[in-house]
Ligand SMILES: O=C(CO)[C@H](O)[C@H](O)COP(=O)(O)O
């Protein structure tokens with residue numbers, strides 16, 4: 462069975478002064494997940510409004526000490542916990558275990574220069590995030606050369622969630638979708654659009670079309 466398309470607007474591009482209503486707006490527009498880029502700020506348990514308590518929070522940890530975030534993020538209601546393998550090379554499998562124990566879905570992120578071999582191991586992750594820009598901020602240019610990694614992962618793991626993050630929008634989605642990505646993070650292309658719902662549906666359609674023609 463094909464993996465399911467998940468469209469995840471990146472809240473990094475949202476209006477931070479109105480985070481709750483921005484989240485609600487995206488869910489209304491058809492977002493499957495809310496992508497939360499965590500650098501220094503960490504959501505506290507009481508910060509979730511009741512209206513989006515059920516939303517899937519796809520947390521992308523861009524921190525050097527992901528282990529310190531397992532407990533607080535679990536308490537805050539994180540759904541997915543994706544950390545960068547580059548900062549946890551010696552203990553990433555143990556970290557995956559701890560994330561699972563806390564009831565979150567573990568994911569491992571790869572910077573553009575990190576090979577897929579870094580995430581092969583005995584304690585399987587539920588998602589691999591292939592960064593399609595250097596991590597750090599929104600609005601950067603998509604790097605097509607990262608698609609080789611998406612293709613290699615999809616070939617080896619037909620039912621793994623493969624996420625792409627950085628520079629995704631209507632003009633780049635077909636490259637990612639045809640390479641085999643099914644979880645699509647999009648910040649500026651969604652939040653900067655006149656009609657975000659249209660962009661979300663274009664992204665989803667591209668993933669579904671690519672799956673049907675593969
Ligand atoms: O992890 C990220 C940057 O490193 C983000 O998810 C970023 O917000 C993506 O934004 P855009 O879609 O505008 O490239």
Ligand SMILES: [Fe+2]
Pocket residue numbers: 471496497498521626646
């Ligand atoms: Fe991200």
